[in-house]
Amino acid sequence: MEWTTKQRYTRIEEVTPQELQALENQVNESPWRQTFHIQPVTGLLNDPNGFSFYNGEYHLFYQWFPLGPVHGIKYWYHTKSKNLTSWENVGIAIRPNDEIDSHGAYSGSAIEYNNELYLMYTGNTRDENWVRHPYQNMAVMDADGAITKWANPVINHVPSGYTDHFRDPKVWKEQDTFYAVIGAQRTDETGCIVLYSSPNMKDWTFEGEVNTNMETFGYMWECPDYFTINGQGILVFSPQGLAPDGDKYHNIYQSGYCLGNLDVKTKTMTHSEFIELDRGFDFYAPQSMEAPDGRRIMVGWMGLPEVDYPTDKHGWAHCLTLPREISIEKGKLMQRPVRELELKRGTKVEAEDVLKNESKSFDGFYGSSFELIAEFINADADSFGIEFRVSEQEKTVLLYDAAQKKVVLDRSNSGAPVGTAFGTSRQCILDATKLKFHLFVDTSSVEIFVNDGEEVFTSRIFPDKESIGIRFFAHSGQASCKAVKWTIGG
Ligand code: FRU
Secondary structure: OOOOHHHHOOOHHHOOHHHHHHHHHHHHOOOOOOOOOOOOOOEEEEEEEEEEEEOOEEEEEEEEEOOOOOOOOOEEEEEEEOOOOOOEEEEEEEOOOOHHHOOOEEEEEEEEEOOEEEEEEEEEEEOOOOOEEEEEEEEEEOOOOOEEEOOOOOEOOOOOOEEEEEEEEEEEEEOOEEEEEEEEEEOOOOEEEEEEEEOOOOOOEEEEEOEOOOOOOOOEEEEEEEEEEOOEEEEEEEEEOOOOEOOEOOOOEOOEEEEEEEEOOOOEEEEOOOEEOOOOOOOEEEEEEEOOOOOEEEEEEOOOOOOOOHHHHHOEEOOEOOOEEEEEEOOEEEEEEOHHHHHHEEEEEEEEEEEEEEEEOOOOOEOOOEEEEEEEEEOOOOEEEEEEEEOOOOOEEEEEEOOOOEEEEEOOOOOOOOOHHHOOEEEEEOOOOEEEEEEEEEOOEEEEEEOOOOEEEEEEOOOOOOOOEEEEEEEEEEEEEEEEEEEEOO
């Protein structure tokens, strides 16, 4: 169904409770509803926003268009959790009902200040000629969870040299100063990041552009994030407009990071190359926060813009990824599922075998929603790995190609097709003879952490609900395999 502009800009407040209930009923019939991921009740979810810990709880907001699976007028929806694992739907946090956000409350971040949680976000507006004007706005949440929007933007214009693609403030604090990075596009249509500072979250000064050595690297950088881990600076952003390059950049848009310290005085960053955070099909616009115990935790949008998904016809689209812990080990960025996810573990099965040019299942190894750890040691197999969500017609394949030293995820037979114009397999180099695959499989997704977080593959898959087989294989030779699987409790 084509959505008219009028439909995309219809607000949730304009529809009746009966209409909303009908939408929700339609969504609940979808065979691909997730069981342990944050997903919208109806409509479309995109970027994680305002990820923070405040008043004893984690808060995670997301971009939301309530009325259908399209990028219509965006709200902030609020979820919260005590343990990063069981999330409670709180409700709408920011409604785009004011002149300064009349065409969408776009992405932003949160920080605690004076015992309240400050939510800094982009208010998207359009003038009578449909030209976009972004403002950077503030909303403040008190300890009772009441959110008050400020009447005036805190940044009310785009500095000269940049277009109206100017959004997604991410705030942090150094000593007594707040800093915000904002994703921007120069007037020559190249992407970059700019820096602002503030003593009080209210008065913001434009410091200038962050100087990197990526002068021409895509046409827009969305959702920047800057943080340090043990003194190592990390700049994360989502550039648009990169062309595929070998195994890299095959999704419509990318998300990745550079290691390097941002000197806020000189706005200069000496940094490593840009590395994709995730090697899968569906990962974009991630945001991170620091947990009370100092861990750096990141969540991404498990989806991409401008791609149709099979759930569209059921009135909803997308979910968030599981929270992952980011660390730097021996100079390399590692990503692991947060340990709190162990709280979800249910019934456990284990198996161990030497696979000799064969593909086999083990007792109790099946399911549509589970956690699985499989450790392989290769002897002389050409390739080995796991097939999951298997039926006669369908399977999703994760393998290690020993000759090419590549991890490969193949969703060409995963079920209902998605984004096939961008290819149906993803791969990356990883030089190892021991491979540990840690999978979280939900009704319509998989997150794969390889060798304790050296690489991650995050993808939506849309199998039939009867496709629940799990098989382990080694081709043209032998590999040993040790596997453990848990059911995941709701
Ligand atoms: C990234 C993004 C952001 C913007 C938001 C709008 O997916 O385009 O740049 O703030 O989504 O929903």
